[in-house]
């Protein structure tokens with residue numbers, strides 16, 4: 442049986458990590474541990490995690506925006522081949538904390554490389570593999586950044602530290618993507634309380650895949 446591929450997207454601090462772990466628990470209770478793969482980008486396997494370290498190294502302040510875009514795409518390719526495709530072939534639910542839309546939003550929007558060029562660049566990496574469903578957690582940039590600075594002071598990465606304008610451009614690019622891919626991308630207002638957001642995401646997954 443072919444599995445189901447669900448990606449979770451959103452600006453920094455939208456609550457993806459919190460929501461995705463609740464969804465993992467919910468699906469695991471329903472279908473068992475073996476039925477669910479929780480993974481993240483950039484990362485998932487040794488090579489992609491090594492690329493992640495380069496991307497988020499605080500010393501790499503001189504990284505060119507196109508180099509950054511290529512590294513995210515390279516980590517994605519390895520993630521697909523080593524983790525996502527095998528899990529889908531085994532019939533699992535694949536829950537990915539970020540996927541191709543992150544590159545379009547952050548490198549295309551935030552870094553101003555252009556959404557279309559970054560989408561095009563990533564076609565080589567994803568080779569046709571798009572999620573069956575993308576949950577986009579939408580949040581005003583100020584609120585997302587406030588959540589991060591309140592709760593995660595010692596885990597802030599190189600991209601979290603970008604200025605407010607960068608995060609606003611990221612959000613606008615996500616909103617454009619959600620308009621363009623209305624069937625695949627489902628938008629949720631992530632400024633609502635966490636239990637409400639989790640319930641809405643569960644309903645979306647239930648409806649999309651006709652789960653009991």
Ligand SMILES: Nc1ncnc2c1ncn2[C@@H]1O[C@H](COP(=O)(O)OP(=O)(O)OP(=O)(O)O)[C@@H](O)[C@H]1O
Pocket residue numbers: 451452453454455456457458459460588589592593631632633634635636638
């Ligand atoms: N709906 C919510 N209401 C209030 N606080 C929330 C909500 N969702 C998450 N948070 C809190 O905001 C902080 C950031 O959440 P989380 O790490 O889940 O976000 P994230 O989208 O994964 O961020 P990033 O992509 O930057 O890692 C956490 O401290 C979390 O407890």
Ligand SMILES: Cc1cn([C@H]2C[C@H](O)[C@@H](COP(=O)(O)O)O2)c(=O)[nH]c1=O
Pocket residue numbers: 453481482483513514539540541543544545547548598600601
């Ligand atoms: C996949 C991907 C990610 N990013 C950025 C977005 C975030 O700032 C970090 C990931 O941090 P998280 O806490 O693990 O969400 O990386 C990006 O700019 N481009 C991408 O393709």
